[in-house]
Amino acid sequence: MIRRRKNKILGIEDDEGFWQEGEGRVEREVLRYFEEIFRAHTVCHSKKDTQSVDHRVMEEMNRQLTRAVTSEEVKRAVFEMPADKAPGPDCMTVFFFQSFWHCLF
Incomplete structure (x- = not known):
């Protein structure tokens, strides 16, 4: 109170x-x-606005960032997470995904 x-x-x-x-x-x-x-404000961008900005992501970096993710990478990420955390809005803990990995994927 x-x-x-x-x-x-x-x-x-x-x-x-x-x-x-x-x-x-x-x-x-x-x-x-x-x-x-x-409130959405109308913003007009032209190519001229970004010409002076340095490119930070090179072509090779872009290929690595946009390539398909392998199931092994997903598994490694899931098993590196703390088991008592819930990464999404469904409140399923990481422990669930680690325990039933063989059924899910």
């Missing part, structure tokens, strides 16, 4: 410098703020 009271936002300053109070006004201002910063 103390933490809830301490973390509660009682008021917030809007774009124009006015103080907004009350749950509804604070909520609207927070929503407006995040909608504004995450």
Whole structure:
């Protein structure tokens, strides 16, 4: 209860410098703020913009990075991970994949 009271936002300053109070006004201002910063802005890029940028990935590096991954590489990666971790949103731990590797792949 103390933490809830301490973390509660009682008021917030809007774009124009006015103080907004009350749950509804604070909520609207927070929503407006995040909608504004995450709104897609049209950006126009031309080849001229990137001509002065050095190429960091050479052709050979690009071939290595875009080649097909082998099942042996996947297996090595899975077995190097800590068994009690869940790498994806399905909450399946690495232990499951390590234990049933022979059935899955």
